[in-house]
Amino acid sequence: MTEPRTIVDKIWDDHVVVQDPGAPAVLAVDLHLVHEVTSPQAFSGLRERGLTVRRPGQTVATADHSIPTTPRSLPMLDAQAAAQISQLERNCADFGIPLHGIGSPSQGIVHVIGPQLGLTQPGMTIVCGDSHTSTHGAFGALAFGIGTSEVEMVLATQTLLQRHPNTYEVRVDGRLAPGVSAKDIILALIARIGVGGGTGHVFEYRGEAIRALTMEQRMTICNMSIEGGARAGLIAPDDTTFEYVHGRPHAPADADWDAAVARWRQLPTDDGAAFDKSITIDANALEPMITYGTNPGMGIPITSRVPSPTDESDPAARRALEHALSYMDLQPGQPILGQKVDVVFVGSCTNGRISDLRLAAAALKDRRVADGVQLMVTPGSDEVKREAEREGLADIFKAAGADWRESGCSMCIAMNGDQLSPGQYAVSTSNRNFEGRQGKGGRTFLASPLTAAASAVMGVVTDPRTLPGIESLAAVGGR
Amino acid sequence: MAQPIVVFTSKVIPIDKENVDTDQIVPARYLKVTDKDGLAEALFRDWRFEEDGSLTDPPFILDRPGMAGRNILLVGHNFGAGSSREHAPWALTSWGVRAILSTGFADIFRSNSLKNGLLPIVVPPDVHARLRDIIDRDPDADLTIDLSEQGVLLPDGSTVEFDIDPFAKRMLLAGTDELGYLLSKQSDIAAWEATHPPRIETRASA
Numbered sequence: 001m002t003e004p005r006t007i008v009d010k011i012w013d014d015h016v017v018v019q020d021p022g023a024p025a026v027l028a029v030d031l032h033l034v035h036e037v038t039s040p041q042a043f044s045g046l047r048e049r050g051l052t053v054r055r056p057g058q059t060v061a062t063a064d065h066s067i068p069t070t071p072r073s074l075p076m077l078d079a080q081a082a083a084q085i086s087q088l089e090r091n092c093a094d095f096g097i098p099l100h101g102i103g104s105p106s107q108g109i110v111h112v113i114g115p116q117l118g119l120t121q122p123g124m125t126i127v128c129g130d131s132h133t134s135t136h137g138a139f140g141a142l143a144f145g146i147g148t149s150e151v152e153m154v155l156a157t158q159t160l161l162q163r164h165p166n167t168y169e170v171r172v173d174g175r176l177a178p179g180v181s182a183k184d185i186i187l188a189l190i191a192r193i194g195v196g197g198g199t200g201h202v203f204e205y206r207g208e209a210i211r212a213l214t215m216e217q218r219m220t221i222c223n224m225s226i227e228g229g230a231r232a233g234l235i236a237p238d239d240t241t242f243e244y245v246h247g248r249p250h251a252p253a254d255a256d257w258d259a260a261v262a263r264w265r266q267l268p269t270d271d272g273a274a275f276d277k278s279i280t281i282d283a284n285a286l287e288p289m290i291t292y293g294t295n296p297g298m299g300i301p302i303t304s305r306v307p308s309p310t311d312e313s314d315p316a317a318r319r320a321l322e323h324a325l326s327y328m329d330l331q332p333g334q335p336i337l338g339q340k341v342d343v344v345f346v347g348s349c350t351n352g353r354i355s356d357l358r359l360a361a362a363a364l365k366d367r368r369v370a371d372g373v374q375l376m377v378t379p380g381s382d383e384v385k386r387e388a389e390r391e392g393l394a395d396i397f398k399a400a401g402a403d404w405r406e407s408g409c410s411m412c413i414a415m416n417g418d419q420l421s422p423g424q425y426a427v428s429t430s431n432r433n434f435e436g437r438q439g440k441g442g443r444t445f446l447a448s449p450l451t452a453a454a455s456a457v458m459g460v461v462t463d464p465r466t467l468p469g470i471e472s473l474a475a476v477g478g479r
Numbered sequence: 480m481a482q483p484i485v486v487f488t489s490k491v492i493p494i495d496k497e498n499v500d501t502d503q504i505v506p507a508r509y510l511k512v513t514d515k516d517g518l519a520e521a522l523f524r525d526w527r528f529e530e531d532g533s534l535t536d537p538p539f540i541l542d543r544p545g546m547a548g549r550n551i552l553l554v555g556h557n558f559g560a561g562s563s564r565e566h567a568p569w570a571l572t573s574w575g576v577r578a579i580l581s582t583g584f585a586d587i588f589r590s591n592s593l594k595n596g597l598l599p600i601v602v603p604p605d606v607h608a609r610l611r612d613i614i615d616r617d618p619d620a621d622l623t624i625d626l627s628e629q630g631v632l633l634p635d636g637s638t639v640e641f642d643i644d645p646f647a648k649r650m651l652l653a654g655t656d657e658l659g660y661l662l663s664k665q666s667d668i669a670a671w672e673a674t675h676p677p678r679i680e681t682r683a684s685a
Contacts, residue, residue: 018667023646026664028671030678038564040513045658054668060681066511080511087513098681119679131563131587147565147591149656157661159668163644195498196557199586229557231586250679295498295560316497316555323496415507422530432561434502436525 004270006167007236008202011142011267015125017159024161030124030141032154033110034061034097036088037415038129042152043091055158056096060119063088063101064109066415069378069405072103081416095155108381108407111135111349115219116383118248122237122264127154132349132431134225137234138218139241140267142202144232166276168201168230172209174284178474179465181359182217183351183429183448185209186224187289189281191299198230201277204269205235209283215244216355223350224431227296236268288464291433291446292336293324298433300336302451302463308332327435328443329423336445336461343426344375344456345438346449347405348412351429352380354387355476356449360429361393362476363453363467364400370459375402376418378410402456414438427455450474485652487577488623489550492540493614497555501588504559504567518570541574550577551622553610557581558599559588568595578624580631582607593647594656598626600641610639627652 005013012027019025032055039061046052053059066081068074076082085102092099100106100113107113111132114120120136126143127133129151136143150160172185190197203225210218218235225233235241242261245251252260287301298321300307306325309332312318325332330339346352346360357379369375377397379385385407388394397404411418412430414437420426422441429452433444447455450464450473467473509521527539534542552571558581559567568591571579578598589599602610613620613633623632626648630638650657661668 017671018664023660024644026661026667028668028675031681037510041515041565044514049658051662055677057680057682058677078511084511084513096682119681121678124678129563129565131561145563145587147563147568147587147594149565149591149594149658153658153661156658157665157668158672159661159664161646161657161661194557195560196583196585199557199583226561226587229560229585250681250683295500297498316495319495320497413507415510432500432502434500434561436506437502440506440525440530 004273006269006273027162031126032059033128037065045152051156053095061099065409067408069408069410109349112380118251131226135223137222140237166201169275169278170205171207171280173207178471181448182220184289186221187299190228195295195297196229198228203230203233216353339461342424345411345428347378348430350431358476360449360453361396362473367457369401375456378405379407427452486625491551493553498557500561501567505570515569519573522570522574552579554581559585563587565591568592568597
């Protein structure tokens with residue numbers, strides 16, 4: 001009788017190439033995603049050492065971080081960003097790596113296109129020089145962000161040196177109320193455990209509320225694992241997963257499909273397998289969440305008040321809260337509802353998929369963005385953009401007064417010119433509210449697409465549950 | 480390839496903040512570079528400089544008198560949170576930082592640092608408080624870091640021990656990198672690949 005294993009153990013065991021005593025394991029990588037920002041120095045390293053890319057057929061690239069989201073017919077104004085893009089194009093051509101670049105119908109944010117193309121599959125190891133690689137864990141893959149030195153290692157050897165991670169069970173029981181979404185689950189988790197709570201661990205999200213989620217909702221949750229300190233977070237695959245993957249361009253077909261599903265059904269954590277840590281969240285009790293501070297752990301239910309530093313007993317935490325409230329220019333004890341908003345951003349690898357846009361559009365239909373508020377909607381990929389246009393979502397956004405953009409990371413990382421001005425407040429569906437993240441001096445409230453859209457209409461932070469017909473709005477779905 | 484870490488002594492720069500994220504260490508607009516050079520000017524950019532390029536008033540600790548040339552940071556818990564950008568350790572080492580003391584580091588930042596000859600040293604909270612206290616009393620106190628002995632020598636002659644992954648230690652002491660080690664495993668990798676066909680082919684026309 002073998003020991004019961006977690007899904008992390010199973011994927012791990014399947015991918016250890018060799019391990020010397022006292023050394024980390026040499027771990028095989030099934031899929032390596034590459035983008036323009038964290039790869040140039042890795043390719044330079046290969047050239048300096050005279051190395052090639054070991055498995056170009058298990059590597060795929062796109063341009064997403066620094067590209068403009070203005071019409072593609074316009075030239076790139078940022079010479080440095082343009083040089084980075086052309087370097088990516090040259091690197092991919094020289095080393096035989098397929099590139100879904102600007103102008104390609106499959107271009108998009110790296111964590112949106114992997115699943116969309118069917119490249120992301122259960123049981124895989126997936127890496128990328130981007131911390132939100134954890135997104136792909138939604139499929140029951142072990143997926144994590146790496147640095148540029150590691151990008152070079154994976155390019156050269158299709159392996160990485162890794163220590164076995166600890167496991168952290170995140171059990172979400174119960175059912176979400178209308179107006180409460182996957183984004184609220186993950187913001188609630190991070191608010192509870194803090195931004196360093198998952199360090200050294202891989203989250204496994206489990207429980208009834210997780211099972212009930214669509215794949216896109218699961219991606220939203222796994223995406224922000226890193227904001228809780230965990231390099232990876234995953235969800236065991238089930239019929240929802242298989243249904244999403246089936247028929248996608250790179251998914252196994254015919255007899256291969258049946259064999260793959262049979263293999264994937266073996267992946268879920270065995271009964272009785274032990275986790276190093278565990279936490280339970282009651283989905284029934286969750287409200288829409290929003291952040292008030294300068295890291296994703298500074299989140300509260302939207303009907304709550306901004307916490308007061310005087311209530312913090314730990315001096316370091318008190319200092320951090322004082323500093324955050326000063327940066328955000330918020331008063332201790334003030335309600336977050338009703339807080340003025342200048343910009344609303346809908347997009348990113350967290351919430352830039354078609355179901356996110358459907359939700360935002362449902363909330364905006366036959367309404368107008370409040371005077372003085374700028375709403376920017378950035379689809380997560382070119383395919384998401386086309387689909388949103390086919391479904392008429394783009395027309396709804398435009399009729400509401402929103403700015404409908406091309407796909408890319410855009411204002412989530414604000415390195416392409418899409419950014420806040422100093423002092424502006426934004427409700428953002430992205431993943432980070434760090435100081436200056438969305439533009440130097442900009443102030444970010446992280447929230448769900450529904451909360452973002454409701455806040456755009458009202459011009460202030462707004463509880464989406466107050467929108468008329470919230471039950472039917474919340475039922476707007478996707479795969 | 481990183482410079483080998485041997486014993487070194489330096490005064491300390493304290494940064495009394497927890498959860499310092501890599502967006503603070505290097506703001507995203509500096510990520511458009513295609514090499515590793517010149518990132519020292521990006522280090523803690525928005526905490527150090529005004530929009531017009533002048534220093535903040537008062538200056539951030541890095542820019543106060545006597546701080547230039549120091550190699551050791553003492554920082555709050557969970558340093559290096561957030562983005563995986565290796566530009567963070569590149570900027571730190573290019574400014575001159577060689578070791579960082581904290582009660583904890585974010586996983587990816589710790590991993591990236593070790594690959595760049597930057598030593599992340601985890602100490603328990605009581606030791607961290609003691610170090611902070613030493614620097615409070617004497618801002619110019621010297622610490623000596625001895626990687627092979629895994630110790631931090633304090634001004635009073637006592638030593639604080641620290642743990643480090645033995646493999647990472649070996650790499651740092653030798654100044655070699657992990658890629659060299661992985662390349663030495665190519666026959667194992669080839670053997671593994673022979674029994675594990677690729678699960679996908681990204682070049683197949685979709």
